[in-house]
Amino acid sequence: MIETPYLLFLGDAPDPLAAKVAQGIRDWRPDNAVGQFRMEGCKADMKLPDMTLAEAKAAGAKTLVIGVANRGGIISQAWKKVLIEALEEGFDLASGLHNLLRDEPDLKAVAEATGRTLHDVRVPSVKYPIANGEKRTGKRCLAIGTDCSVGKMYTALCMDREMKARGLKSSFRATGQTGILITGEGVPLDAVIADFMAGSIEWLTPDNDADHWDMIEGQGSLFHVSYSGVTLALVHGGQPDALVLCHEPTRPHMRGLPGYKLPSLEDVMEVGLRLAKVGNPDCVVVGVSVNTQHMGDEESLAYCAEVEKRMGLPCVDPYRHGAGKLVDALIAV
Amino acid sequence: MIETPYLLFLGDAPDPLAAKVAQGIRDWRPDNAVGQFRMEGCKADMKLPDMTLAEAKAAGAKTLVIGVANRGGIISQAWKKVLIEALEEGFDLASGLHNLLRDEPDLKAVAEATGRTLHDVRVPSVKYPIANGEKRTGKRCLAIGTDCSVGKMYTALCMDREMKARGLKSSFRATGQTGILITGEGVPLDAVIADFMAGSIEWLTPDNDADHWDMIEGQGSLFHVSYSGVTLALVHGGQPDALVLCHEPTRPHMRGLPGYKLPSLEDVMEVGLRLAKVGNPDCVVVGVSVNTQHMGDEESLAYCAEVEKRMGLPCVDPYRHGAGKLVDALIAV
Numbered sequence: 001m002i003e004t005p006y007l008l009f010l011g012d013a014p015d016p017l018a019a020k021v022a023q024g025i026r027d028w029r030p031d032n033a034v035g036q037f038r039m040e041g042c043k044a045d046m047k048l049p050d051m052t053l054a055e056a057k058a059a060g061a062k063t064l065v066i067g068v069a070n071r072g073g074i075i076s077q078a079w080k081k082v083l084i085e086a087l088e089e090g091f092d093l094a095s096g097l098h099n100l101l102r103d104e105p106d107l108k109a110v111a112e113a114t115g116r117t118l119h120d121v122r123v124p125s126v127k128y129p130i131a132n133g134e135k136r137t138g139k140r141c142l143a144i145g146t147d148c149s150v151g152k153m154y155t156a157l158c159m160d161r162e163m164k165a166r167g168l169k170s171s172f173r174a175t176g177q178t179g180i181l182i183t184g185e186g187v188p189l190d191a192v193i194a195d196f197m198a199g200s201i202e203w204l205t206p207d208n209d210a211d212h213w214d215m216i217e218g219q220g221s222l223f224h225v226s227y228s229g230v231t232l233a234l235v236h237g238g239q240p241d242a243l244v245l246c247h248e249p250t251r252p253h254m255r256g257l258p259g260y261k262l263p264s265l266e267d268v269m270e271v272g273l274r275l276a277k278v279g280n281p282d283c284v285v286v287g288v289s290v291n292t293q294h295m296g297d298e299e300s301l302a303y304c305a306e307v308e309k310r311m312g313l314p315c316v317d318p319y320r321h322g323a324g325k326l327v328d329a330l331i332a333v
Numbered sequence: 334m335i336e337t338p339y340l341l342f343l344g345d346a347p348d349p350l351a352a353k354v355a356q357g358i359r360d361w362r363p364d365n366a367v368g369q370f371r372m373e374g375c376k377a378d379m380k381l382p383d384m385t386l387a388e389a390k391a392a393g394a395k396t397l398v399i400g401v402a403n404r405g406g407i408i409s410q411a412w413k414k415v416l417i418e419a420l421e422e423g424f425d426l427a428s429g430l431h432n433l434l435r436d437e438p439d440l441k442a443v444a445e446a447t448g449r450t451l452h453d454v455r456v457p458s459v460k461y462p463i464a465n466g467e468k469r470t471g472k473r474c475l476a477i478g479t480d481c482s483v484g485k486m487y488t489a490l491c492m493d494r495e496m497k498a499r500g501l502k503s504s505f506r507a508t509g510q511t512g513i514l515i516t517g518e519g520v521p522l523d524a525v526i527a528d529f530m531a532g533s534i535e536w537l538t539p540d541n542d543a544d545h546w547d548m549i550e551g552q553g554s555l556f557h558v559s560y561s562g563v564t565l566a567l568v569h570g571g572q573p574d575a576l577v578l579c580h581e582p583t584r585p586h587m588r589g590l591p592g593y594k595l596p597s598l599e600d601v602m603e604v605g606l607r608l609a610k611v612g613n614p615d616c617v618v619v620g621v622s623v624n625t626q627h628m629g630d631e632e633s634l635a636y637c638a639e640v641e642k643r644m645g646l647p648c649v650d651p652y653r654h655g656a657g658k659l660v661d662a663l664i665a666v
Contacts, residue, residue, distance in 0.1 A: 131559040133590045190528040197527050197562045222565070225612045226464040229530045229566030236558035257466045263611075271607060278596075279558045 002094045002119050002184040003062035004029075007051060007086075008036045010044045011079050013068045019044035021096060022067025024182045028157050028172075032184065034059040036067075037082065044068065053082075053089050063119070065181055066095040073098035075107075083107060087116045094119035096177030121180040123191050124200070131198035131237050133279060138208030141330055142240035143218040143289065144272045146262045148227060148255045150248040151291035151319070152218035153179050155326075158289075158318035159244070160215040162327045169212040173204050175234065179217045189219055189230055197230065201237030213330065214238075218246065222271055223263040224254055232275060239279045242333050243272055244326060245313075248291040249303060265311060286329040288315040335427045335452050335517040336395035337362075340384060340419075341369045343377045344412050346401045352377035354429060355400025357515045361490050361505075365517065367392040369400075370415065377401065386415075386422050396452070398514055399428040406431035408440075416440060420449045427452035429510035454513040456524050457533070464531035464570050466612060471541030474663055475573035476551035476622065477605045479595045481560060481588045483581040484624035484652070485551035486512050488659075491622075491651035492577070493548040495660045502545035506537050508567065512550045522552055522563055530563065534570030546663065547571075551579065555604055556596040557587055565608060572612045575666050576605055577659060578646075581624040582636060598644060619662040621648040 008022040016023070025033050026046040035051035038044075046067075051059065064086040070076050075083075075097060083093060083101075087110045095101050101118040102108055111118050119125075141159065143152035156172055157179075163170035172179070174186025187200045205214040216238045220227030245265050254260035269285050276283040288307050292300035300317055307315040314325040341355040349356070358366050359379040368384035371377075379400075384392065397419040403409050408416075408430060416426060416434075420443045428434050434451040435441055444451050452458075474492065476485035489505055490512075496503035505512070507519025520533045538547040549571045553560030578598050587593035602618050609616040621640050625633035633650055640648040647658040 133558040133593060135592075190526075192527050193523075194525050194527060194530050194563045194566070195523040195560065198559055222608070223611050225466040225569035225572075226531055227528065228569050228608070228611075229562035229564075230527045231562075232555070232565045233527070233562030236561050239558075259468075260466060260611075271604070274604060275555070275561070278556050278561075278593075 003092060004032045004184050005034045005061055006032055006063050006065040007053070007056035007061040007091070008033050008046060008048065008067040009064050009079070009082065010036055010038045010042050010046070011066070011068045011076065012039045012041045013044035016044045019046070019068045021065070021069070021178050021181050022046055024178050025065065025067065028182050034061045037064070039078065039082070053086055053091070057089055057091070061091065063092040063094050066093070066097060069097065075099050075101065075104055080106065084110050087111055087114050090114070090116065092117040092119060094121060094181060096121045096181050098122060121177050121188055124188055126203070128192060128196040128200035128203050130195060131202050136202070136205070136207045136239060137210060138212045138214065139241045139333070140205055140214045140216060140238055141242040141244060141286070142216045142234060142238045143244045143246050144231065144235065144268060145218055145221045145246040146223065146265065146268050147221050147248065147251060148224055150246045151289060152246045154319050155244055155246050155289040156215040156217045158323040159326055159330065162323040163213060163215070166327070168331065169209055171212070171214050173214045173216045175201070175204070175217045175219050189233070194229070197233035198237030201234055205238060216240065222268065222275070224257070225260070226256065235272065235276050236279045240276055240283055241280060242284060242286045242330055243276060244286060245269055245288045246291070247288065250294045265307065284333060285313060286333060287313050287326045289326065290315060290317050292317040292320055336425060337365045337517050338367045338394055339365050339396050339398040340386070340389035340394040340424070341366050341379060341381065341400040342397050342415065343369055343371045343375050343379070344401045344409065345372045345374045346377035349377045352379070352401045354398070354402070354511050354514050355379055357511050358398065358400065361515050367394045370397070372411065372415070386419055386424070390422055390424070394424065396425040396427050399426070399430060402430065408432050408434065408437055413439065417443050420444055420447050423447070423449070425450040425452060427454060427514060429454045429514050431455060454510050455521055457521055459536070461525060461529040461533035461536050463528060464535050469535070469538070469540045469572060470543060471545045471547065472574045472666070473538055473547045473549060473571055474575040474577060474619070475549045475567060475571045476577045476579050477564065477568065477601060478551055478554045478579040479556065479598065479601050480554050480581065480584060481557055483579045484622060485579045487652050488577055488579050488622040489548040489550045491656040492659055492663065495656040496546060496548070499660070501664065502542055504545070504547050506547045506549045508534070508537070508550045508552050522566070527562070530566030531570030534567055538571060549573065555601065555608070557590070558593070559589065568605065568609050569612045573609055573616055574613060575617055575619045575663055576609060577619060578602055578621045579624070580621065583627045598640065617666060618646060619666060620646050620659045622659065623648060623650050625650040625653055
């Protein structure tokens, strides 16, 4: 668990897209960020107060989160001076980069000397159990997709926010690096050892109040040949009561697989539900979440209306239209 | 790759079952074993010549394989003297135990001093790629099961033996520790990092002659909530042209999951084939392999005849009745 609140390190981000992680924290957990730290030439701006390390410390920040990715995911030498100073001033560091903080001898030495923690959320820090499949109390909703990167994390976050706005019990459960940095905890599922994947998701979504919902971030797709095993571990380890189908309609082929067409929403529903019922016979599909970022307003609404009619399920772009319809369907389960 | 031939170390095996790995090598790759090494009190016997280390060395043995498991999978102190002497006499060591050879400081020191290799087949020694899903040349057959431990490895080994007996091109592809020790190579799939599972199977079953078949050892089951993700990585990474369904009819519930009933062979066929067709639209189910070890002769034959009639697919216990029918169906693909 990463201590909050954060100071968001934007470094020398060459463009706003490079600061995707910081943007995610800004969008979804603004209370977790007291300010931003920008270096000369930084082209990203979270519209948070610019702070020095000392100012952030005074404002209560506990952890400096690397909210920016360089090309190649490396820890730039230009950043090192700030990171070392942050450790010395009492901040922990958190990063989702491929290049691990702990693999940098200077950062490691300073962290040890100062007693601070380096959080590399790309690798698991927990010894997960093997899944036992036992029925857990509380309710769980899992986002499953036609492809990778179609909006499963945003769907779960939108639904979690809507649940909380209604005063209902809900927890977003992160299963990827960005989600972990947004919330401060979770399972970096793509880095878990095969035998423990489903068990890590059981661990992430334990017994809870009967009226509490876990909103589980999905990963990959049952139809993506590179990552489908990760997805099935979520379907079985997550023991979902409800599935939300996620889709991005303008994609020409599966992400990273030029020869592979996307499955239909019906394919994902049939196969996903059949496999989910192995772990929870009462599982149902409650709705469809469409990522319409590449569509105009009218086209977006028309597409969702068409899916709704065709499939007989509520269908929205929850980030654009709100997650109300999906949450209505969820709490009716 | 582990150098063959082997000397099989049976240690102080308390009963024949404890020497399951040695028995697998003896049954499936007898040419890989020049002899056996037994300590006082050993209750297992592979019916191979008992040899001292020096005799085995003279007979050409390159690797001492730990063919026995203690309770708890540990490396017994009683074994250490032999293992150290073996390293000193020029043998490599190979083990599938949970307790790794490399984690024993004395073995590690002697191996380094003598320039010998410690093969811990429980952990991967290769940096596998992420699967790219590209079509590979050659043919692949994958065993998929209703449950774990229903005979998927034996099925693939039986079919591989039958193919070779007919002069056809075939390779058994090991995906578990026992299979790796039997053949000297393979992927310990249950220990691979989630993101690289499917890629490890692509790596294991590369381009080959158009008339060559890989017989891929299956793992887990699409219907086993603890391990299903591993199975799906095989279905997609293996890109199978043919599936063989494996079943053990007397099992009361899924292995390790008392609340879970086994799926039907029809369930496994439908879901397995649908998912396999994502990676290879031409994939077909060629037959059913039943593990009838807990049945009498008549019952075994009657059960297979019933399945054959019900499903319209060849059905045998390949270890008991021979794999001829399955291979007939395979080469007709």
